[in-house]
Amino acid sequence: MLERGEVANSWRRERWDSLRLLTPNWQSRLPGLRYEGPDPDGYMTVPEVTEFIERFAKVSRAPVRTGTSVTSVRRGDDGYRVTTDHGELACQTVVIASGACNRTAVPQFKAAVPAAVEQLTPFGYRGPGGLPDGGVLVVGASATGVQLAAELRRSGRPVTLSVGEHVRLPRTYRERDVLWWMDAAGVWDQRYDEIEDLTRARRLPSPQLVGTPERTTLDLNALTALGVELVGRWATVRDGTALFSGGLRNVFSLADLKMNRLLGTFDEWAETDGREAEVGSQERFARTNAPSSTRLRLDLGSGEIRSIVWATGFRPDYGWLDVPVLDEKGHLRHEGGVVDSPGLYALGLPVLRRRRSTFICGIEDDARQVIEHLAGYLAGEL
Numbered sequence: 512m513l514e515r516g517e518v519a520n521s522w523r524r525e526r527w528d529s530l531r532l533l534t535p536n537w538q539s540r541l542p543g544l545r546y547e548g549p550d551p552d553g554y555m556t557v558p559e560v561t562e563f564i565e566r567f568a569k570v571s572r573a574p575v576r577t578g579t580s581v582t583s584v585r586r587g588d589d590g591y592r593v594t595t596d597h598g599e600l601a602c603q604t605v606v607i608a609s610g611a612c613n614r615t616a617v618p619q620f621k622a623a624v625p626a627a628v629e630q631l632t633p634f635g636y637r638g639p640g641g642l643p644d645g646g647v648l649v650v651g652a653s654a655t656g657v658q659l660a661a662e663l664r665r666s667g668r669p670v671t672l673s674v675g676e677h678v679r680l681p682r683t684y685r686e687r688d689v690l691w692w693m694d695a696a697g698v699w700d701q702r703y704d705e706i707e708d709l710t711r712a713r714r715l716p717s718p719q720l721v722g723t724p725e726r727t728t729l730d731l732n733a734l735t736a737l738g739v740e741l742v743g744r745w746a747t748v749r750d751g752t753a754l755f756s757g758g759l760r761n762v763f764s765l766a767d768l769k770m771n772r773l774l775g776t777f778d779e780w781a782e783t784d785g786r787e788a789e790v791g792s793q794e795r796f797a798r799t800n801a802p803s804s805t806r807l808r809l810d811l812g813s814g815e816i817r818s819i820v821w822a823t824g825f826r827p828d829y830g831w832l833d834v835p836v837l838d839e840k841g842h843l844r845h846e847g848g849v850v851d852s853p854g855l856y857a858l859g860l861p862v863l864r865r866r867r868s869t870f871i872c873g874i875e876d877d878a879r880q881v882i883e884h885l886a887g888y889l890a891g892e893l
């Protein structure tokens with residue numbers, strides 16, 4: 512196992528200080544290791560996640576070579592040639608487990624933002640103290656964007672949040688964590704080959720969830736109540752002015768509709784599976800309030816906005832992969848982790864083999880099945 516940094520590198524280097532997992536502790540499990548502390552319904556802090564993964568590396572006795580960057584993987588006569596900053600390796604098979612979130616996805620028009628406005632991505636953000644005083648424009652309203660917008664607003668700064676397509680979820684539903692419902696109703700078990708639009712499922716934005724001891728819901732209504740101003744999707748910059756899409760009401764209605772549809776499936780499941788006694792009574796949530804008028808333009812040179820936080824998503828980085836297995840969007844072509852090149856495999860990607868694959872707990876089943884395939888390949892059975 513080659514790791515360019517230390518064990519749990521992404522959790523040590525690429526997360527902000529206040530982050531907690533949005534998945535509850537009972538859901539944090541790795542093969543043979545699960546959370547056994549006093550708070551199964553709580554959410555781990557970043558140091559706790561780091562410690563959990565470090566513990567797994569120890570108990571599993573994973574042969575990790577830390578401080579070793581892979582700079583190239585090429586096909587050779589019998590497998591792959593792997594070049595690292597510490598020499599070369601010849602391998603019959605390679606498992607790509609380099610993560611799905613190595614880079615931040617920032618639109619090209621960032622180059623047109625006036626130089627006086629500071630720009631950050633979640634990789635550079637540690638907390639509000641790292642930003643200049645004054646207004647902040649947070650771009651993107653998925654898990655990262657809503658969490659950072661709330662934190663920045665609570666620090667006393669005026670915050671504007673640019674909202675595109677998003678997934679609204681309550682933290683708890685009928686007195687249970689919404690991720691308990693997903694788990695119990697079998698949503699996480701849905702296999703990649705049963706999903707109608709797999710490409711879409713793999714690119715779906717993260718849900719508007721935050722892990723807090725109070726189990727608070729952090730949807731757009733909660734942000735509006737905090738004093739965050741909502742604007743539409745940021746379309747471009749023209750002459751130093753940010754231009755936002757209109758039609759926020761439609762974007763909100765769609766997210767509300769999808770949330771209500773999902774909650775409806777939970778209700779049906781609870782009834783047909785006889786689980787009503789385990790949960791509270793049915794709930795419905797207020798629709799997302801659209802502001803009476805939203806700004807379509809914001810002059811970035813006026814001094815109103817002093818910094819921009821791009822919470823516009825993450826991408827994998829395969830700059831080191833010299834095997835032609837990427838699609839036009841830069842994603843790996845694979846069938847449930849079996850990459851489109853003999854002996855090449857992938858783990859740790861969204862909806863790799865089932866919906867659960869997107870999360871830490873997804874690795875348990877995925878690794879077993881991908882490695883079964885790999886073992887068959889090495890044995891010459893495939």
Ligand SMILES: Cc1cc2nc3c(=O)[nH]c(=O)nc-3n(C[C@H](O)[C@H](O)[C@H](O)COP(=O)(O)OP(=O)(O)OC[C@H]3O[C@@H](n4cnc5c(N)ncnc54)[C@H](O)[C@@H]3O)c2cc1C
Nearest residue numbers: 513514515520521532533534580581609610612859870871
């Ligand atoms: C902001 C954020 C919040 C998240 N919250 C949750 C959550 O609440 N619950 C949850 O279950 N999941 C969450 N995730 C997803 C989570 O990151 C994954 O579930 C999990 O960390 C994936 O582990 P991984 O080992 O596959 O990838 P990573 O954790 O990304 O690890 C990949 C490793 O590969 C190394 N690497 C990359 N390229 C090279 C190279 N060329 N040479 C050598 N080494 C290399 C990296 O240094 C890194 O250590 C979150 C992700 C993000 C970005």
